[in-house]
Amino acid sequence: MSDISEAPKAARDRRDSKSIAAAPNFDLLAGVSLRVSVEVGSTSMALADLLTLGEGSVVELDRAANDLLDIYANGTLIARGEIVNVEGRYGIQVAEVVAPDRALTGFERRS
Secondary structure, eight states: OOSGGGSOHHHHHHHHHHHHHHSOOGGGTTTOOOOEEEEOOOOOOOHHHHHTOOTTOOOOOSSOTTSOEEEEETTEEEEEEEEEEETTEEEEEEEEEOOTTTTTTTSOOOO
């Protein structure tokens, strides 16, 4: 068999589906915009406590100052990183990329 057209149909279908899965065409998605956000931390508080907040109030978050921050793309955890200064603006340096199978394990999806 020198040509795929000579292969049995089932073999052609398996090969085609493997090729598509192994080499997705990312060019189709290159222009899609995603909302990327970084979560510094969170906390729960009673509404009464929230209403007492004013200028200069400090809200303690659930993370240590040296913990990595969560990076989300459209509400899905994709990585963790550290805050950096980029020409006088905040930036985030990616320290670890979260494996797709672990992205939502133990974390809730943000909206």
